[in-house]
Amino acid sequence: MSLKTFIIGSVFVACLLGAGYCLHIASTSQNPSPRETFLLSVVLFLLSSVSSIVIGYFFAKYSTTEKVDTFAERSAEKMINLSNELMRLSTYLEETEEVADQEFNHYAAQNAYRHRIEAAARMAQNIAITNVTLGNDWLAVASADTATAIDRKYAAFRSQIEDVQELERLQQTNATSQANVSIPIENRIAEIEQRMLARQDSIPKIPVRQVAQKAVIANQQIDEASDNRQSGYLTLSVVRDLFIATGSGTLQPHMTSVPSIHVELIKSPPEVDTKSLLIRPGTGTTYDFNITLKSTAFNVFVPKGDYRFRYEAVCSDGELDSVNNEASVSNSKEEAPN
Structure with missing residues (x-):
């Protein structure tokens, strides 16, 4: 008692x-x-x-x-x-x-x-x-006062989670953007960070996942798209020196079967000797493909810069001469469409 x-x-x-x-x-x-x-x-x-x-x-x-x-x-x-x-x-x-x-x-x-x-x-x-x-x-x-205080704290915590998710999304957008940092995005990030800072004394701290700058950024331009043949351009922007650089493109709509793919390097940084590059296209699904760059020399990086490819993906009933994935380097200096 x-x-x-x-x-x-x-x-x-x-x-x-x-x-x-x-x-x-x-x-x-x-x-x-x-x-x-x-x-x-x-x-x-x-x-x-x-x-x-x-x-x-x-x-x-x-x-x-x-x-x-x-x-x-x-x-x-x-x-x-x-x-x-x-x-x-x-x-x-x-x-x-x-x-x-x-x-x-x-x-x-x-x-x-x-x-x-x-x-x-x-x-x-x-x-x-x-x-x-x-x-x-x-x-x-709980008493009315306690319930109100808990509701208020929970609402602040929920708002903090939403801000964390939006902050991560905006940081990801900046990390994957080839262009200079967008001023509106930076302003929005600063606004969210200030709002989160004002709440942090009253609620548990929520860690923000740090988004690292991607080593390779892929931009795709689709010219022809059907369920058995697709073609277009894929630009791989190598942000830093890498031994192996890989980028992916999408196949939309999904193809009827896993296609064969032929890629041709049509543009690269001026200082790059294209003969020293090993280019390997790959497919294994009906909805995406990838292109891998690697130097043929031992322990040599793939230089930074933009590598633009023309690609063609064809199912087995298409007209591509070879059923295997192929890669080549264009000798022409013609500019590919932007």
């Missing part, structure tokens, strides 16, 4: 004894005066009021305890479910590498990673939803 409960209980007992004593005096007194009757009435009123307050306190405490116990049981059950889901997610992610290693084809392994990552993201979303319902359960037993 806590000291507070003991004191309140003692006050209640004292009130009962006082009320009993007043009633005893009233019953044994012979012809009490109006003044005595009035004083006894006042004392009985005060004692009964205090007793009512004490009884109400214990009743409210019992009711609150019962509610808290009920929600605690529900919360414990949800916490167990959350723990199970987190364990499942952890196991699922640990098995991803093993599943991908069982695939003999690079693209099949890549697809296995993609599908399992998407599934893991959905599992994480379900866990987040369960966590929200868990918080709502406790809000139901």
Whole structure:
């Protein structure tokens, strides 16, 4: 028993004894005066009021305890479910590498990673939803002031998450842009950072994923697009010196089968000796392809700059002479369309 409960209980007992004593005096007194009757009435009123307050306190405490116990049981059950889901997610992610290693084809392994990552993201979303319902359960037993404060803090936290996501998206846009930094984007980033800084004292800190500048930026221009033949231009902008530079393009619409692809290097940095470049186009899906650049010399970087390719992807029923992927270097100096 806590000291507070003991004191309140003692006050209640004292009130009962006082009320009993007043009633005893009233019953044994012979012809009490109006003044005595009035004083006894006042004392009985005060004692009964205090007793009512004490009884109400214990009743409210019992009711609150019962509610808290009920929600605690529900919360414990949800916490167990959350723990199970987190364990499942952890196991699922640990098995991803093993599943991908069982695939003999690079693209099949890549697809296995993609599908399992998407599934893991959905599992994480379900866990987040369960966590929200868990918080709502406790809000139901909190006082009005506490519930308002929690709601306000949760709204600020939710806004912070939205700002973090937008900040990462804008940083990614800057990191993948070939042009100079966009002033409106930079202003927007600064505005979001100031807003996040103003909230950080009242909510837990949310880490912002740092977006690194991509080593190779791919820009694609599609000229012809069908489900069995596609062609266009793919420019690989090598941002820094690399031993191997790889960029990807999309095939839209998706092709009827995995196509063969022929690429031709039609433009490169002036200082590059194209004869020293090893160009390898690759396909393995019906929706994308890639081009890899590598120097034929040992331990030599692929120089920075823009490498523009003309590509043609054709399914087996197309008119491409070879069913294998091919690469060549154009000797002409004609400018490709921008």
